[in-house]
Amino acid sequence: MIYRTLKRESMAVLVDRLKEGGLVAPVREDGVVVFRPIQGDREVASDYINPTNSVKDVFLPQTESLFRFNTAEKGLEIEATPPEGPKYVLGVRPCDAAALELLDHVFAEGQYTDSYYQRRRAEVTVIGVACDQVGESCFCTAFGLSPGHRRGADVMMYRLDDESYLVAFEGERGHRLAEEYPDLFGEAPAEETIEAVVTSYQSREVPAGRVELDGITEKLDGMFEHPLWAKLAARCLKCGICTYLCPTCHCFCLDDEALGYEGVRYRCWDSCMYPDYTLMAGGHNPRPEKANRTRQRFMHKLNYFVHNHGEFQCVGCGRCVDKCPVGLHMLAVIYDIKGVDSDGGQ
Amino acid sequence: MSVKESWEPKIIGFCCNWCSYAGADLAGTSRMNYPASIRVIRVPCSGRVNPQFIARAFQLGADGVLVAGCHPGDCHYSTGNYFTRRRMLLLTRFLEYLGVDPDRFEVRWISGSEGQKFADTVREFTERVRALGPSPKKRDAS
């Protein structure tokens, strides 16, 4: 862990340099802020709570080519397509950065790992920016995170004063960035200052995060058949907004696309909220009703993931709270789960 | 994407079996000359032409798309091309609205005896598309 400072006016220089290696950062466009490759005349946005899409897009792209195939000449030829992409992602909030470590449980740990995901995790530097503003729908503190938390980030920027940032560099990728541009990063301030700044961010009030999650996993253990799921699911539109914007959702599908003799096999996002997500050849669908799927989503996040990996699969980023057109989001569901009797009463 | 020196316009032509395809046949048997730029796709009726065919054609590299059918009133299926007419009126405007150059999309009524009209249409359309250059609407086929 090393600390440095970065002058506000040097930010533009840093962005220019990062662009050379490929940079993804939040961009304001047509009324939304979204993570985009910084090319052409795109400018990095600054005044936002959290981009609409998440940093997951960089590490688990919505469409990822796995290999190309060709049957023209010598039977079947297969050529792997290694992952491409930016080397840097800037403007990542602590919640999104922490989400990467949750995705790591699935794609980078244990017996089966995903080489495409791992390669990106190894090569992409995550540059976080601690939260000056806290959104109404933010609830990261419910999951042990905070507006200044560093989990998952290689670099974290805190506002030191009106003219400069305090920058924390962590791990191999973080240190590499500090060493690459020594002319941009100034000396660290005094230790007490560092501690004061970091503490002020990490203890910042997150009103919606006051929801208490103790015991919820155990309660859900007995709620598989609860009538709550049907009640919640009634208003679901069966779209993919929650799953696609969520930084920890990771369901995917494999598919082929070919024209003539050539084609590509790719992985693409899929959503457990879609009716045919679990549709099998032969026509059987184990989750035919909305209630089945709603139950699946929230059990996965609050119960199954806890049993499988030891922690909740949510970072309280609040995107589902903001964007679900019918208010079927994590906070609403958590409160509803807490409010019912686990044996089926109301 | 660089333009090859030898670029030739690639035109997809949807021709209805009973009139315009027959007209194309007639152009052939009468030894009329027309550019080899057109790839004809025979459909039973111009009313069978789904707007998605046209969009896909442009996406997959067509520099121009032609839809040819019977003259309104002469449809082999009585009313098919009346629906075509409404649909194509809408489609020409919609494609333009989305940024496709309207000169790349052509709708013609060509009867079975109008071999000359078919040849003339392909010739004129090819020259118009040649002047526009390769279509910018391309996506990776795979």
Next chain:
Amino acid sequence: MSGMNQVTDRLRERVRELLADGKIHTFIGYERAWDPYRPIPFFATEAGEAERLIIDELCVPSTPKYMLDFFGREGVVGLLVKGCDSLAVERLLRDHRVERESMYIIGVACTGLLDRDKVKARALEEGWGAVEEVRREGDAFVLVTAAGEKELGPEYLMERCRTCEVKVPTVYDELLGEEVAATAEPRDFAEVAEIEAMTPAERRAYWERQFSRCIRCFACRNVCPACNCRICVFEERVPRWLGRKTDVGEQEMFHFTRALHVAGRCVDCGECDRVCPVNIPLRKLNRKLMKDIGELFGIEKPFMPAETEPLGQFRPDDPDEFE
């Protein structure tokens, strides 16, 4: 003009009766939820739940499409329906996706809904806290918030409500509240004309930018009352009309196809535009087709469901600009 909240008590009373008498098994209305500025659809299944129902100018989401979830189920579903919702009901009826007898429709006259995003932004900025009531006073909206009463002018109307003359639902079993005059700004399709005025290159760049944000969540399709096929074209595997790859070309293909599939059947409810999480201006696509249909085929109100839809019919003397 009085606000819709005036009929709240009567609404609750009627729903309580309907549920208690067993005339309906479910009533779909609205309740104030975690975000009081964004009431959500609420499905009451017991008489006691009627108390949770509310109705005011923040109750925006369209609910008739939920009838498709009850397809094949016995019994009657109660619905609370505003003008725009009633057009959605008509659309579903004309497409034979719902039976009239399976609905009991309580209509309410609406003089226009609030733009929730605009209101929410103002409320957050000025620290209004929660809202518990919305009234109409003349042209203005009055919100009763934790920080006192706040007045909002007609500029807080939802865009789509400015030009809506369907103030009273066109279909209902009973109407709550008074009828209101069907006044509205003319539907001039200004936002369509703006794009028509661009150069081809500008248009191409504009739409590419919009579509490149699309995440293919299908929220627009799922909320649309005109998108009611049992098996959607995008769900068919054979033939595969749309790949799952998410490049700009496929996104464009999706929006192009959906716009054409609802052409002539769109009721201009604007829900597609509202639910899009990445602000793609979907109404500008549907309204372009609507405008052209109206002009080309001489249809005065191309958004109103009719006996036969414009692209399902023809006239021998239709315009013909093809040689």
